Amino acid sequence: MSRSKIPEIIAAVDLGSNSFHMVVARHLHGQLTIIDRLREPVRLAFGLDEQGRLSREVMDKALACMERFGQRLRDMHAESVRVVGTNTFRQARRKGAFLDRAHAALGHPIEIISGIEEARLIYLGVTHSSPGEPGKRLVVDIGGGSTEFIIGEGLQTHQLESLRMGCVTMSKQFFDDGEITEKRIKRARLAARIELEPIIERYKATGWDQALGSSGTIRALAEVARACGSGEGTITLEALENAIEQALRAGHVTRLKLPGLDEDRLPVFAGGLIILAEVIHSLDITSMRAADGALREGLLYDLLGRHTDEDARVRTVRSMAARYHVDLAQAERVESTALKLLADLEQVWAIGEPLAEQILSWAARLHEIGLDISHAHYHRHGAYLLQNSDMPGFPREEQMLLATLVGAHRRKLSLQTLEELIPPWHLKAELLIVLLRLAVLLNRGRSKAPLPEIKLAAKVRGLELKFPSRWLEDHPLTLADLDQESELLKAVGFRLRFE
Numbered sequence: 001m002s003r004s005k006i007p008e009i010i011a012a013v014d015l016g017s018n019s020f021h022m023v024v025a026r027h028l029h030g031q032l033t034i035i036d037r038l039r040e041p042v043r044l045a046f047g048l049d050e051q052g053r054l055s056r057e058v059m060d061k062a063l064a065c066m067e068r069f070g071q072r073l074r075d076m077h078a079e080s081v082r083v084v085g086t087n088t089f090r091q092a093r094r095k096g097a098f099l100d101r102a103h104a105a106l107g108h109p110i111e112i113i114s115g116i117e118e119a120r121l122i123y124l125g126v127t128h129s130s131p132g133e134p135g136k137r138l139v140v141d142i143g144g145g146s147t148e149f150i151i152g153e154g155l156q157t158h159q160l161e162s163l164r165m166g167c168v169t170m171s172k173q174f175f176d177d178g179e180i181t182e183k184r185i186k187r188a189r190l191a192a193r194i195e196l197e198p199i200i201e202r203y204k205a206t207g208w209d210q211a212l213g214s215s216g217t218i219r220a221l222a223e224v225a226r227a228c229g230s231g232e233g234t235i236t237l238e239a240l241e242n243a244i245e246q247a248l249r250a251g252h253v254t255r256l257k258l259p260g261l262d263e264d265r266l267p268v269f270a271g272g273l274i275i276l277a278e279v280i281h282s283l284d285i286t287s288m289r290a291a292d293g294a295l296r297e298g299l300l301y302d303l304l305g306r307h308t309d310e311d312a313r314v315r316t317v318r319s320m321a322a323r324y325h326v327d328l329a330q331a332e333r334v335e336s337t338a339l340k341l342l343a344d345l346e347q348v349w350a351i352g353e354p355l356a357e358q359i360l361s362w363a364a365r366l367h368e369i370g371l372d373i374s375h376a377h378y379h380r381h382g383a384y385l386l387q388n389s390d391m392p393g394f395p396r397e398e399q400m401l402l403a404t405l406v407g408a409h410r411r412k413l414s415l416q417t418l419e420e421l422i423p424p425w426h427l428k429a430e431l432l433i434v435l436l437r438l439a440v441l442l443n444r445g446r447s448k449a450p451l452p453e454i455k456l457a458a459k460v461r462g463l464e465l466k467f468p469s470r471w472l473e474d475h476p477l478t479l480a481d482l483d484q485e486s487e488l489l490k491a492v493g494f495r496l497r498f499e
Contacts, residue, residue, distance in 0.1 A: 006307040007079030009035075012299035013069060015102075015110065017045035017088040017144025018168045018268055019216060020062070022069045023296045024076050032300060038072060040065045041264050044088045045145045045168035052093035059098055066105040073107060082303045084121075084395065085112045086295070087145030087166060099422070109422070111395030115162025119148040120312070120392050121298035123157055126214050128301050129293025135209030140279055141294065142215040142272050144168035147279070149199060151206050159206050160390075165195045167217045170271030178253040180270055185244065188271070192278035200282050212291040217272030220265045222290035227260030235288040240277040247273065302393065312393030317362045320389070324369035330446050335364035337451060338439035345435070348458040351428045359398065360432050363405035364439060370406075383407025397422050401429060408433045409440055413492050434463065434494065441481050462495035472498070 006027055014021040024036040042065055047058025073081060089095070089112045103109050113121070122141045136158070139150040145166040151159040174188040213222070213235065224243060226233035243258060250256040253266045261269065280288065305311050321328065338360050346352045370381030386403035394402070404417055413433070418426050442451055455466040465482075472479045486496040 006304070009076060009078045010080045010300060010303055011073055011076070011078040011082075012296045012303060013081065013083040013106065013108075014294075014296040014299065015044070015062075015066075015083065015085045015089065016295070017086060017146070017166055018043060019144070020044075020065050020069070021294075021296045022072065023300060024073070024078060025300050027304065032304065036072065036076060038069060040068075043144070043168060043267065045166065046172055048088055048091060052091055054088075054092050054095070054098065063098075063101055063105050066102050070106040070108075080303060080307070081106075081108045082299050083108050083110045084118075084295075084299060085110050086118055086143060087115070087164070090115070090396075091145070096422075111397060113395050114390065115146055115148065115164075116160050116390040117392060117394070118143075118146070118295060119150050119160040119162050120157060121302060122148050122214055122295050123150040123152050123160075123298070124155075124301050125293035125295055125298030126212055126291045127152070127155055127293070129297050130212065130291050133210065136207065138203070138208035138211045138283075138285070139291070140211070140213050140215075140218065140276075140288070142167055142213070142217040142275050142279075143295075144268065147275060149203065151203060151208055159203060161199050161203075163195050163199070165192060165275060167215075167268040167272030167275065170275055171268045172271070174274075175253065175270040178267075180247050180251055180253065180256075182248060185248065185274065188274040189278055192275050193282060196278060196282045203283060211285045211288040213276070213288050214291045214294040215272075216265070217268070218276060218288070219290045220261060220269070221273065221276060223260035224258045225260075227258075233290060235276070235280070235290070236286070237277065237280045240273065240280060243273055244277060313358075313362070313391075313398075314393075316391045316393050317365055320369060320385075320391070321365055324366075324372040324385070326366065326368055327446075329448075330443065331365045331368065333443045333446075334367065334436075334439045335361050337442055338364045338435050341435045341438060341456070342432075344456050345431075345458050345463075349428075349431050349460075351431050353424070353428065355398070355401075356428070356432060359401055359405065360435060363402055363409070363432070363436055366402070367406050367409050367436065367440060379407055379410050397425075401425050404429055405433055405436055409436045411488075413437075413488055415492050430492075430494075434489065434496075437485065438465075441485055442478065444481060445477070459495075461493060462497070465496075465498040467498065 008027055010027060011024040019039055019041045022038040023034060025032040025034050042062050044058055044062055047055035083106055099110055123139050126139050136151055136153045141148045143166045145168060147163050147165055149161045150157055170188060174184050221235050222233035225235055225239050246258060247256055247270060253270055256266060302312060342357060342360055369385055370378035373381040383403045383406050386406055391399050401421055404421060415430060418429050421429055452468045452471050457464040482498050489496045
């Protein structure tokens with residue numbers, strides 16, 4: 001696959017559960033320089049009810065913010081933009097119409113990323129924005145709806161975890177009316193300890209040399225520590241316990257006056273404070289420093305990597321192929337055939353999306369991973385692995401699209417699963433599936449001999465393959481496979497003809 005020219009202006013939008021962030025950067029001489037930042041405290045998680053529905057009020061507030069972000073992106077002529085939604089988007093149900101309106105407001109689609117992918121991107125942002133110090137580092141990010149924990153060394157991560165507690169959700173659950181009492185603090189601390197318990201021993205066993213925090217909550221507490229005379233703003237358990245005591249004496253968040261604490265942080269401060277106190281206590285962290293980078297910086301560097309040879313998705317595909325013992329020679333044959341078919345047909349079928357070539361290539365490379373489990377129904381096993389594995393670099397929608405292609409590459413074809421894909425893939429994925437199925441079929445013999453030149457003629461829901469004279473007669477098994485495939489595709493309203 002050919003690499004595109006690295007754009008000069010790139011942007012990342014982080015639609016968090018507490019705040020929405022946008023950062024715009026210029027790429028020049030191999031370096032990224034931040035040229036604009038925007039932040040708005042939308043508090044999206046406050047509008048999520050127990051049934052996973054977003055309130056009309058918070059959706060309107062979020063869309064108004066995204067319209068402002070979209071206008072700034074257009075004004076700055078950002079050439080490459082990546083937008084991600086985090087925990088609240090992961091939890092929200094029936095969000096299709098809202099995502100469509102958000103896409104229109106921003107001018108770019110929203111990728112809903114997993115907690116583990118969020119953790120990977122956070123670490124990437126912190127690493128690229130921090131001095132290169134030796135040893136392992138623990139990175140903690142307290143977001144609005146989740147808290148991420150990463151242990152890494154250099155650019156390599158050793159542990160990644162995402163827990164479902166954040167400054168908004170904790171504040172909403174225990175301090176919704178702003179009142180702060182000893183009973184509420186005890187209940188909140190217990191809830192945080194219960195959430196932390198499964199990871200404590202594993203993280204302590206891995207160990208680290210320095211601890212960094214990357215969220216707004218942690219940066220706010222570092223400012224409080226600095227204002228209280230802690231030199232560089234180092235956060236300690238003693239400082240946090242002191243802040244908790246002051247919050248308890250204040251009795252209400254609106255009466256809480258801590259030096260260095262901005263007023264817009266007050267509605268979610270109590271929840272974030274409790275989480276960080278329990279994190280530092282449970283993991284025996286001596287001290288923590290606030291880092292400059294976070295998820296949005298990680299998005300920028302990951303986006304830059306997609307235009308170079310550092311695309312995390314490529315590394316993930318390569319890793320999964322090795323992990324599940326894929327026959328690489330066969331995968332390359334199927335990939336080559338599938339991409340050749342796509343190149344001949346993408347204009348006729350109007351599937352010239354930039355992702356189409358990538359996703360078809362990756363599906364070809366991974367279509368046999370299910371064989372490592374069982375030959376029977378291996379396409380279903382492969383789809384399950386792709387749907388449920390942690391796949392660094394892949395947003396949820398791309399992961400689901402990849403799983404759909406692999407799960408549909410052989411046997412009876414059902415189009416019902418396509419309805420769950422986001423536009424335009426709920427329509428275009430079927431055509432990629434047809435190409436992958438044909439590529440697999442034509443290479444079923446696993447022969448090193450090249451395939452003949454095949455002439456193609458396409459219609460909206462039809463395809464005709466013309467082979468060289470007598471080639472099909474000399475390859476009766478391929479002919480039989482094509483006959484069977486024609487019937488399978490006919491069942492879903494697609495016509496396959498060959499001669």
